[in-house]
Each structure stands twice: as C-alpha cells, then as structure tokens.
Amino acid sequence: xxxxxxxxxxxxxxxxxxxxxxxxxxxxxxxxxxxxxxxxxxxxxxxxxxxxxxxxxxxxxxxxxxxxxxxxxxxxxxxxxxxxxxxxxxxxxxxxxxxxxxxxxxxxxxxxxxxxxxxxxxxxxxxxxxxxxxxxxxxxxxxxxxxxxxxxxxxxxxxxxxxxxxxxxxxxxxxxxxxxxxxxxxxxxxxxxxxxxxxxxxxxxxxxxxxxxxxxxxxxxxxxxxxxxxxxxxxxxxxxxxxxxxxxxxxxxxxxxxxxxxxxxxxxxxxxxxxxxxxxxxxxxxxxxxxxxxxxxxxxxxxxxxxxxxxxxxxxxxxxxxxxxxxxxxxxxxxxxxxxxxxxxxxxxxxxxxxxxxxxxxxxxxxxxxxxxxxxxxxxxxxxxxxxxxxxxxxxxxxxxxxxxxxxxxxxxxxxxxxxxxxxxxxxxxxxxxxxxxxxxxxxxxxxxxxxxxxxxxxxxxxxxxxxxxxxxxxxxxxxxxxxxxxxxxxxxxxxxxxxxxxxxxxxxxxxxxxxxxxxxxxxxxxxxxxxxxxxxxxxxxxxxxxxxxxxxxxxxxxxxxxxxxxxxxxxxxxxxxxxxxxxxxxxxxxxxxxxxxxxxxxxxxxxxxxxxxxxxxxxxxxxxxxxxxxxxxxxxxxxxxxxxxxxxxxxxxxxxxxxxxxxxxxxxxxxxxxxxxxxxxxxxxxxxxxxxxxxxxxxxxxxxxxxxxxxxxxxxxxxxxxxxxxxxxxxxxxxxxxxxxxxxxxxxxxxxxxxxxxxxxxxxxxxxxxxxxxxxxxxxxxxxxxxxxxxxxxxxxxxxxxxxxxxxxxxxxxxxxxxxxxxxxxxxxxxxxxxxxxxxxxxxxxxxxxxxxxxxxxxxxxxxxxxxxx
Numbered sequence: 083x084x085x086x087x088x089x090x091x092x093x094x095x096x097x098x099x100x101x102x103x104x105x106x107x108x109x110x111x112x113x114x115x116x117x118x119x120x121x122x123x124x125x126x127x128x129x130x131x132x133x134x135x136x137x138x139x140x141x142x143x144x145x146x147x148x149x150x151x152x153x154x155x156x157x158x159x160x161x162x163x164x165x166x167x168x169x170x171x172x173x174x175x176x177x178x179x180x181x182x183x184x185x186x187x188x189x190x191x192x193x194x195x196x197x198x199x200x201x202x203x204x205x206x207x208x209x210x211x212x213x214x215x216x217x218x219x220x221x222x223x224x225x226x227x228x229x230x231x232x233x234x235x236x237x238x239x240x241x242x243x244x245x246x247x248x249x250x251x252x253x254x255x256x257x258x259x260x261x262x263x264x265x266x267x268x269x270x271x272x273x274x275x276x277x278x279x280x281x282x283x284x285x286x287x288x289x290x291x292x293x294x295x296x297x298x299x300x301x302x303x304x305x306x307x308x309x310x311x312x313x314x315x316x317x318x319x320x321x322x323x324x325x326x327x328x329x330x331x332x333x334x335x336x337x338x339x340x341x342x343x344x345x346x347x348x349x350x351x352x353x354x355x356x357x358x359x360x361x362x363x364x365x366x367x368x369x370x371x372x373x374x375x376x377x378x379x380x381x382x383x384x385x386x387x388x389x390x391x392x393x394x395x396x397x398x399x400x401x402x403x404x405x406x407x408x409x410x411x412x413x414x415x416x417x418x419x420x421x422x423x424x425x426x427x428x429x430x431x432x433x434x435x436x437x438x439x440x441x442x443x444x445x446x447x448x449x450x451x452x453x454x455x456x457x458x459x460x461x462x463x464x465x466x467x468x469x470x471x472x473x474x475x476x477x478x479x480x481x482x483x484x485x486x487x488x489x490x491x492x493x494x495x496x497x498x499x500x501x502x503x504x505x506x507x508x509x510x511x512x513x514x515x516x517x518x519x520x521x522x523x524x525x526x527x528x529x530x531x532x533x534x535x536x537x538x539x540x541x542x543x544x545x546x547x548x549x550x551x552x553x554x555x556x557x558x559x560x561x562x563x564x565x566x567x568x569x570x571x572x573x574x575x576x577x578x579x580x581x582x583x584x585x586x587x588x589x590x591x592x593x594x595x596x597x598x599x600x601x602x603x604x605x606x607x608x609x610x611x612x613x614x615x616x617x618x619x620x621x622x623x624x625x626x627x628x629x630x631x632x633x634x635x636x637x638x639x640x641x642x643x644x645x646x647x648x649x650x651x652x653x654x655x656x657x658x659x660x661x662x663x664x665x666x667x668x669x670x671x672x673x674x675x676x677x678x679x680x681x682x683x684x685x686x687x688x689x690x691x692x693x694x695x696x697x698x699x700x701x702x703x704x705x706x707x708x709x710x711x712x713x714x715x716x717x718x719x720x721x722x723x724x725x726x727x728x729x730x731x732x733x734x735x736x737x738x739x740x741x742x743x744x745x746x747x748x749x750x751x752x753x754x755x756x757x758x759x760x761x762x763x764x765x766x767x768x769x770x771x772x773x774x775x776x777x778x779x780x781x782x783x784x785x786x787x788x789x790x791x792x793x794x795x796x797x798x799x800x801x802x803x804x805x806x807x808x809x810x811x812x813x814x815x816x817x818x819x820x821x822x823x824x825x826x827x828x829x830x831x832x833x834x835x836x837x838x839x840x841x842x843x844x845x846x847x848x849x850x851x852x853x854x855x856x857x858x859x860x861x862x863x864x865x866x867x868x869x870x871x872x873x874x875x876x877x878x879x880x881x882x883x884x885x886x887x888x889x890x891x892x893x894x895x896x897x898x899x900x901x902x903x904x905x906x907x908x909x910x911x912x913x914x915x916x917x918x919x920x921x922x923x924x925x926x927x928x929x930x931x932x933x934x935x936x937x938x939x940x941x942x943x944x945x946x947x948x949x950x951x952x953x
Contacts, residue, residue, distance in 0.1 A: 106206040108133050108161060109233035110199055111256065112168075113209045113224040116248040119173035121189040123154075123197060124253055127161040128231050135159040137202045140169065142191040146213040150198055154187030168253050182254035193220020196237070207233035209242075216313060216476050221340065223249040228256060247340075267375040269354035272302040277322035277407075278331040280359055280366065285403055287366045289359045296369070297359040303368060304354040308334060308385040308409045309507050309520050312342040313475045314432075317367075319407055319507050320353060321385040329393070334385075334408035336509060338362070340371035352379030365510040366406060387411035387505040387520075390418070398439040399466045402515040405508045409520065412504045414529065418469065420499045422849035423880040424482050426889075427470065429512045435471040435495070436849040437517070442497050443467060445748075445852030448783040449840045451790065452747040453802055461748060464850065470516045471506070480882060480893030484519035490883045490896035493524070497846060497878035498531025532874060534900060537593040544868035544911030546663060546713060548720060549596035550777035550855050552905035553587050554884070555653060557605040558617045564607040567643065568652040573605065574885060582895055583885035586902035588622050590875060593899060594909050597663040598711065599632070600722035602704075602779045602905075606654035608646040609636045615656045622658075632658045635709045641672045648672075649705045655722040655778065657707055664711040664718070673706035673721065673766045676758040676817050680733050680809035687737055699733045699809065701726065701752065703759055710772075713914045718863070719770050723763065723778035725756045725788060734807060734821070749786045754807040754821055756781060760788040761806055762817075764828030773863035776830060776856070779905060783852040784832065784840055792858055795827035830858035833870045833910060844872045844906035851877065855908045868911040875899050877906045 107129030114122040123140055127133050136157045141150035154169055161167050161183075168184040170176055178184055191197050194217050196210030210219055223245040230241035245252075275289075280301065282288040289297040305320030317339040325333040337355055347353060354377045357370035370376060390410035392401040412418050421443045422436035443464045450457035473483035482488040484504065485495070495501075504527065506517040540547065557563065557573030560580050574580035591599060605614030615634050623631045635657040637648055648654040659666065678701040685696040703726035710719045726732075728750025731741040735751045745751060760780075767774060782788040787795075787804045795804060804824045810817040834842045834853060843851035857870060882890050883901035 106201070106233040108135070108138065108199065108201075109207045109226070109231070110197065110209050111166070111226040111231070112252055113197060113219065114176070114250065114253065115191065115193050115219050115222060116174075116176075116250075117221070118175070119171045120176055120248055120250075121171040121174060121191065122176055122250070122253055123169045123189060125161060125167045125169070125199070126226075126231070126256065127163055127165055130163050132163055133161045135161060138206070139200050140187070140189070141198045141200055143196040143198065143210070143212045143214055144191075145194045146215070148213055150200070153189055153191065153197075159185070166254055166256070176250050176253065179254045184254075193217045193222075195219070198235075199233070205235040208235050208237050211237055221247040223247075223252075225252050231256075267356070267373075267377055269302055269304065269356065269377050272354075272356065274304050274354075275301040276324075276326065277303060277305055277320065277335050278326045278328065278333055280335060280368075281332040281406065283328075283330040285364075286361050287359050290361050295361050300356050300358050301368070302354065302356045303335070304352065304379075305335075306382065306385055307347055307349050307351050307353055309349055309518075310343050310347065311336070311474055311507070311518070314472055314511070314516070314518060315474070315507075315509050316341050318343045318347050318353070319409070320355070320368075321408065323385060330404060332404060332406045332408050334406070334508075336365065336367040336407050336507075337376075338367045338369045338371055339374065346378055347376075348381070349384040351381045353377070354379065363511065364513065385409060389413050390416045392417065392439050397463075397466050398469060399515065401439075402469065402508055406510065407508065409505060409507055410517070412500075412506075412517075413502050414500070416500075416502075418500065419531065420495060420497050420501065421468070422846060423495055423497060423878070424488075425881050429514070430470070430472075430516075432472070432476045434473075434516075437469040437471055437501075438464075438467045438849070439469075443850045444841055444843070445783050445847075445850040447748050447786045448843065448852030449785065451785045451800070451802070452749050452787065457748065468514055468849065470514050471501075471504075472516045472518045474518055478891055479889050480891030484522050485524065486522055487524050489894060490898065490900070494534075494883070494900070495528065495880060496531065496533070496874075497851065500529040500531065501527065502529060503527045532878070534875075535873075536899075537595075538871045538873035538907075538909050540869045540871040540873075540909045540911045541593065541595040545914040545916075546598070547594065547596040547909055547911050548598040548600070548775055548777065548857070549591070549594050549907050549909045550600045550602075550722070550779070550857060551587075551591065551594075551907040552602040552724075552779045552855065552903055553604055553618075554583075554903035554905070555603050555605070556583060556587060556601075556614055556618060558607070558612070558614045559605070561617070562612060563605065563614055563617065564610060564612040566606045566652045567647050567650045570652050572652055575888070579885045579887060582897065583902075584618060584621050585897045586885065586899055587618065588625055589897065590873075590899035590902045590907065591622055591658075592625050594873065594907060596909055597660045598720055599658040600707075600720065600777045601656040601658065602722070602724040603653045603903075604656045606647050606649065606651055608642075609634070610646075619658060629662045630660055631662070633661050634658050635666065635670045635707065637670050637672055637707065641670075648707070651702065651704055653704070653724075655704055655707050655724050657709055657720065657722050659709075659711065664713055667710040667712045667717060671708045673708060673763055674813050675703045675705050675725070676755070676762055676807070676810040676812050677702050678732055678755055678758075678807055678810050684809065685733065685737055687739065689739070696733060696736055699736075701730075701732050701755055703755070706763055706778075708767075714917055716914060717772035718912075718914075719767075719772060719774045721763070721767060721774070721776045721778075723759075723776065723780060725759050725779070725781045726752045727781050728752065732807060733809060749782065752807075753782075753787055754805055755810075756788040757791055757804060757824065758806040758810050758818065758821075760791040761824060762812065764792055764830075768828060770860070773866065774830075774860040775863055775910070776858040777908070777910075779855050781854055783854065784835065784842070784856075789832065789856060789858075791824050791827050792830050793827050793832055794829065795824065797823065797825045830860060831864040833857045833859050833864065833867055834872070834908070836864060837867060837870050842872055844877055844908055845904070846877045853908075855905050857908055857910045863912070866912045866914065868913050870908065870910045872906045872908050874906050876901055876903045
C-alpha cells in the first residue's frame with residue numbers, strides 16, 4: 083500500500099471531527115513537497131463566479147497535530163471562475179507557465195504535515211490525514227484527479243495522483259498533471275546477477291570499485307520479496323531463494339525506492355529489478371529510485387527467517403554483515419541480550435532497543451582506569467557489539483511495536499533479557515546495524531536474565547543497613563510545596579504524577595529495610611511542613627510499623643542558605659534514619675564543594691592558525707551532608723554526596739576542544755571539576771574518628787578519577803596524572819587558581835569492589851552499565867561489611883514506566899517500585915552486634931557424681947557457650 087492510499091482510512095476516521103463547509107467551489111488541486119524550498123499549493127475555483135478570497139487561508143497540521151497553524155492568509159485576493167492560482171514558497175526553484183496567476187507565501191509545511199484550506203476558520207479542503215502519519219507526503223507531488231474536482235474536509239487518497247519528487251509540470255493547469263506514460267520495464271533477455279555475488283564475503287560489495295560508492299554498471303536481479311520498508315528503509319527486501327549455501331555471503335539485499343513500494347510488491351511476490359549497486363553509508367543496496375526498473379512475477383511463499391548466530395572467532399558486526407538484507411530470527415542460540423531497554427535513541431531520533439552479543443555492555447571506565455589500553459580496547463569492542471532493534475514506522479508514545487502486550491507489571495523488558503522468536507530484516511544506518519522487526523512477540527518469548535525481585539536480598543542481612551538512593555527529582559511543587567532557591571520545578575508536572583512518584587519511592591525504600599538512607603535529587607525547599615523531604619518522610623512513615631519510623635537530618639540554621647535551604651541549587655541531598663535503630667550524635671555537618679568561576683578570556687586554545695579565547699565559566703555542584711550516629715557503643719559517620727553531572731562542559735573541556743563532544747578519556751565532561759570535589763571531601767574526612775561511610779551519586783564510574791582519588795589512587799603507580807580543575811573557589815574564596823596534580827588517594831575502600839569485583843552497576847547510559855552510585859568506607863567500617871547490593875529496580879528497566887507521562891501516551895503506570903528512579907539504590911549491610919553482658923557463673927555445689935571437678939567442668943562449658951554467643 084503506498085503512502086497516499088494508506089491514509090484514506092485515517093482521514094475518514096477524523097473527518098467528522100473537523101468543521102466543514104459544504105459545496106465549496108475553491109479547492110486545492112495540487113500539493114508539491116519537493117527538495118529544498120520547492121513547495122507549492124495550487125488552488126482552483128470550480129464555480130461560475132469569481133470568489134473573493136478574503137477570510138481564506140492555508141494552514142498546516144504539523145507532525146500529527148490536530149490544531150492548525152496559519153501559513154498564508156489570502157485576504158484581498160480573488161480567484162476568477164474556472165481559474166487557478168498557484169502559491170509558491172518565496173525561495174522555490176519552480177518555473178510556471180507564462181500567464182499563470184501566482185503569488186508567494188510562507189509555505190513552511192513538510193512531508194509530515196497535512197495542508198488545509200480554511201474559510202473563516204472552517205475547513206474547506208484538506209490534503210493529508212489529520213492526525214498525520216510521519217513523512218506521509220515527503221518528497222512527492224499530489225495532483226487532484228479531474229474526476230474528483232470537489233472540495234472536501236476528508237482526504238480521500240483515491241482522488242489524487244502521486245508523482246515523483248520535484249514534479250512541477252502540472253502546476254498552473256488542470257491538464258497534463260498526470261504522470262507521463264512510461265514503457266513497462268522488462269527483465270526479458272537480461273543477464274541475472276545472483277544476490278550473493280553482489281553482497282560478496284566482505285564488508286562492501288565486490289561490484290563497487292574501491293574508492294567509489296556505486297557500481298559502474300547496472301545489474302539485473304531476480305528474487306522474492308521478504309519484507310517491505312515504508313519509513314526507516316524506504317523500498318523492499320529481496321531474497322535469492324536458491325542461495326549459494328555459503329555462511330559467508332548474504333542471500334538478501336535491500337532495494338531502495340526512496341518511497342514505499344507499490345501495493346503490488348508484497349512479501350512472497352517474485353520481483354526482477356535493475357539498477358546500480360550502491361554502498362549507502364555502509365548499507366549494500368540496489369538503487370532504483372530514479373527510474374524504478376522493476377517487473378512483478380508470481381506470488382508465492384514468503385522466504386523463511388534464518389536463525390541468527392555469531393560464529394566462534396567472529397564478533398557481532400562480522401556476523402551481521404553476513405546476514406545484511408536478510409530476514410533472520412533471534413532464538414536461544416543467538417545469545418543476543420538487551421543492553422538498553424526501549425527508549426529514545428538520539429542518533430536515529432526514534433525509540434528503539436539496543437542489543438548486544440552474550441552480555442550487556444559494561445562502561446569501560448567502570449572496570450578499567452581511563453585511557454588505559456584495556457579501557458580503550460573495551461570501548462572499541464563495545465562499539466562493535468551493538469545491534470539496534472527497530473520498527474519500520476516510528477512508534478507511538480508508550481508503544482513497543484513488536485511487543486503489543488508491553489506493560490509495567492508482566493510485559494516488561496529488562497537489560498540482560500534475551501528476546502526469542504523475534505524476526506526482522508538486517509539493515510545498516512546511522513553508522514549502526516539495525517534489525518527491523520517484522521513480527522511481534524510476547525512476554526512468554528523473553529528469556530529472563532536477572533529478573534525482578536520484590537525486595538533486595540540484603541534487606542534482612544546484618545545488624546543495620548545503609549542505603550544510597552537518587553530519587554530522580556522528587557519535587558512537591560504541584561501539591562503546594564515551598565519554592566526552591568531557583569524557583570524551577572524539575573519533577574512531576576501534575577499532582578497525579580507526583581503522587582505516583584512518591585508511592586514508587588516509598589515502596590522501594592520500604593522494601594530496602596534500611597536504617598539510614600542517603601537521598602540525592604530531592605527538591606531543595608527547606609525542612610518545613612511544606613518541604614519535599616518532609617512530604618516524603620510523612621508518606622514513608624505511613625507505611626512503617628511504630629518501631630521503624632523515619633526522621634530526617636536537618637542542617638543547622640547557620641549552614642542554611644538564605645536561612646532555609648541546603649545550598650542554592652534546585653535539588654539537594656538528604657538523609658533519613660530510624661531513631662529506634664541509630665542515634666544522631668551532635669549536629670549534622672556540611673562539606674562545601676568547589677565552584678568554578680572563570681571570566682571570559684582567561685584561557686586560549688589554538689587550532690592551526692586560529693586562536694580562540696575562552697568563554698565565561700560558572701559551574702556548581704551540590705554540597706555534601708554528614709551525620710555521626712551512635713550504634714550501641716560504636717560510632718558511624720555517614721556522608722551523602724552528589725557531584726557535578728557529566729552533561730555540560732567545564733573550562734578544561736573547552737581547552738581540550740571537547741566542550742561539544744564526549745571527552746576522549748570516556749569520563750564525561752567536568753571530570754577535573756569532580757576531582758576537585760573529591761579532593762575537598764577527602765580532606766574534610768581524613769581525620770574522622772570511628773567508622774566512616776561515604777555514599778551517593780558521584781557521577782563517576784568505578785575506576786574514574788574522582789572515585790580513584792577517594793580510594794586507592796597512587797600517582798607513582800599510574801601512567802596518567804589526575805588533576806583538579808582550575809579557577810575554583812571554596813566558600814567564596816579562591817581555592818585553586820590552577821589545577822593541581824593529585825599524588826595520593828584518600829584510602830577509602832570501594833565496598834562493591836571488595837565484595838563483588840569491579841563489574842557492578844547501578845546505572846545505564848547509552849547501553850552501557852556501571853556504578854555512579856557508590857559506598858566507600860574507611861578500613862574499620864570495611865571490616866563490618868556483611869554484604870552490599872545494587873538492587874536493580876531502575877537501571878535495567880524501561881524509563882517509560884517512570885512517573886512522567888509526557889512521552890508515554892496511554893501506557894498504564896504501576897505503583898510498584900520498578901522505575902521509581904533512573905538510578906538503582908545501593909544497600910549496605912553492616913555488622914554492629916549488640917554487646918552481650920558478661921555472665922558471672924554461680925558457685926556450683928559438689929555433686930554426688932563428679933564432685934568439684936564436675937562443677938568446674940559445667941562452669942567451663944558455660945563460659946565456652948558465652949564465648950560462642952559473643953562471637
């Protein structure tokens with residue numbers, strides 16, 4: 083079904099919703115959406131009297147919208163009976179026949195917009211469905227058939243001829259608009275080239291000369307259609323049904339039309355095509371867009387999908403090249419895992435899933451220090467181990483096209499899952515291999531990796547538990563909460579969203595059973611009745627038994643910004659604790675973190691002969707919150723942190739020409755600035771007495787510089803220097819005018835690494851897993867570790883299940899703990915056994931048997947039992 087015919091049912095379904103003027107004489111008779119600014123609309127007056135066009139206007143329904151946007155107002159214009167007026171974009175390269183009544187106007191519609199003609203706000207005529215499918219009218223000309231000269235507010239594709247891109251011959255006349263007759267193409271007598279000979283065994287076609295992008299000559303190919311492509315890949319796929327039985331060459335190829343294939347080209351139909359072989363940004367294809375040389379044959383069976391596998395000794399990229407253009411099926415033997423759940427892919431500008439071979443991808447700097455050979459090798463291996471799972475058409479909000487029963491309770495897809503029975507076409511675009519799904523699967527087709535658990539296993543371990551939890555901008559603005567220092571709301575947009583977010587967070591914290599909880603990204607609106615932290619604690623306590631009630635740590639008035647807030651950002655860190663389990667000792671303390679303030683022009687960079695001066699820099703990060711607790715006769719100091727994010731750049735990134743790209747060291751932007759914060763935190767805590775636990779979102783993966791500075795970094799054993807940022811201040815005073823080299827770390831112990839090794843994770847970004855959320859301990863506390871767990875309720879889940887509804891359409895939400903945030907909570911179980919009072923054995927009277935020796939033996943056994951209990 084072509085793009086135009088495909089819209090008829092949609093247009094008729096919405097026609098009744100549009101106000102319509104009956105029996106209108108003025109109508110649209112031609113629509114041109116050509117290359118560049120080649121846009122035109124032709125109007126025709128079918129009546130016997132001139133029409134004053136005052137009150138008429140051309141509008142567009144942008145990208146699926148149902149409300150129109152004005153383009154061209156026709157006030158003061160007129161249209162003679164049986165006459166035509168052509169409206170052109172001012173920059174259109176279109177020549178009209180002499181004498182054509184024409185004008186220019188702001189025609190800024192695109193191929194995703196319907197165009198309407200309105201009179202006094204009422205629809206007179208409409209080209210395209212409302213709402214409009216993506217790119218329905220891109221690069222085409224539509225000419226109204228002479229048998230359908232009647233305006234209508236409902237679009238009927240059968241009344242229009244669809245012509246190729248930049249077809250202007252019909253503008254200005256109702257005659258000659260139809261496409262010229264083209265002799266039918268025939269493959270008769272042509273020499274056929276097998277598809278596998280076109281594909282060859284290498285990364286590009288052997289028929290395309292080296293250094294070129296297309297073959298010198300056209301080839302003729304006969305095959306059976308395995309699938310159509312109407313949006314992402316516009317054309318159809320052919321399969322050589324005989325094949326060459328070689329695992330090294332593909333038996334399929336994509337035929338590029340530049341538009342949806344005609345209705346007659348359906349899976350199972352034999353088609354013969356003739357065109358040049360092209361390497362289109364890495365995709366081997368036959369290009370027949372220009373003259374569309376194809377001949378239809380008989381209809382038969384649709385080619386079966388071939389099981390996909392990666393052979394021993396090859397990588398995913400090499401395997402995918404062997405199947406390029408073919409229909410494959412993922413089964414248990416494919417060993418393909420979900421590495422990023424269904425979410426937005428900025429490169430392709432669409433929602434999709436990222437797959438990888440054998441296991442989800444791990445962030446290189448989680449397991450290796452930055453710029454080491456091992457880190458760079460893993461980065462290269464990761465980029466070669468990516469497969470993007472797509473749908474042909476962009477998915478509607480909240481919909482996974484190839485999994486109709488996708489839902490938050492039972493139909494979820496998690497990182498580490500393996501999708502089976504899924505069929506699709508292997509293609510390549512945006513520098514990535516893509517599998518375009520051709521069937522649908524259900525939850526029963528998913529082999530679960532690390533499946534959901536209703537509570538972390540660590541929740542019942544140890545004597546006390548400490549958790550770190552980034553709560554993804556928990557704000558209470560929409561329920562009358564106090565304002566934060568910036569006046570901005572980064573969280574829920576409606577009361578419904580806020581209550582859902584709070585319920586999910588409360589359910590998650592309740593299941594953790596933690597006695598101390600460090601919070602990040604909570605609204606910074608003080609500590610009063612209308613604060614976000616009090617709102618959360620009240621809801622949390624409503625779900626706790628009397629002995630498990632939570633309180634929150636409040637900083638001293640002297641430490642509050644403007645007498646109310648914890649620093650000046652919209653978000654802050656917080657700390658909850660169970661007073662029945664741990665007792666605060668003394669006031670909470672604040673570790674003020676560095677800021678970077680560099681005036682414009684303080685630095686220069688040079689590229690060739692061009693010298694640039696630096697722009698002004700003003701960068702901040704959240705202050706850290708510490709509290710000492712008494713646990714029996716022991717003390718534990720907990721410090722909650724949230725360092726600068728990796729997104730926006732600092733001065734050092736500008737100096738390295740990495741202010742607009744990801745830094746080559748793979749640690750994200752502002753790395754040196756985070757190192758400055760780590761240095762300040764390390765210095766502030768180096769003399770703490772008793773046990774120390776540093777938790778929170780450090781925005782640094784496990785072996786990135788800030789974590790290494792806080793733990794075991796030693797410049798003497800490193801090939802690369804770690805530096806702090808320049809132009810930093812601390813508490814309003816100059817801290818470091820120039821960045822300094824860090825010689826030694828502060829000796830804290832990464833508890834996750836101690837317990838489980840380096841490859842742990844609490845966060846997923848661009849399909850790679852790693853720990854941004856940490857628990858770092860001094861030596862005395864590390865000895866108390868019973869267990870530590872990243873409870874995977876967020877990082878491996880789809881963000882469509884989060885509280886926000888903006889991009890989730892009609893997808894039903896759940897109050898369960900999964901996708902309560904985008905970071906996993908980290909829970910640490912610690913050993914703080916209650917002291918046992920010594921027992922003095924009572925004198926034992928001599929017995930008839932055993933005498934004094936028997937009594938002594940009983941006393942010794944008693945003491946041995948006591949010793950076992952104390953242990």
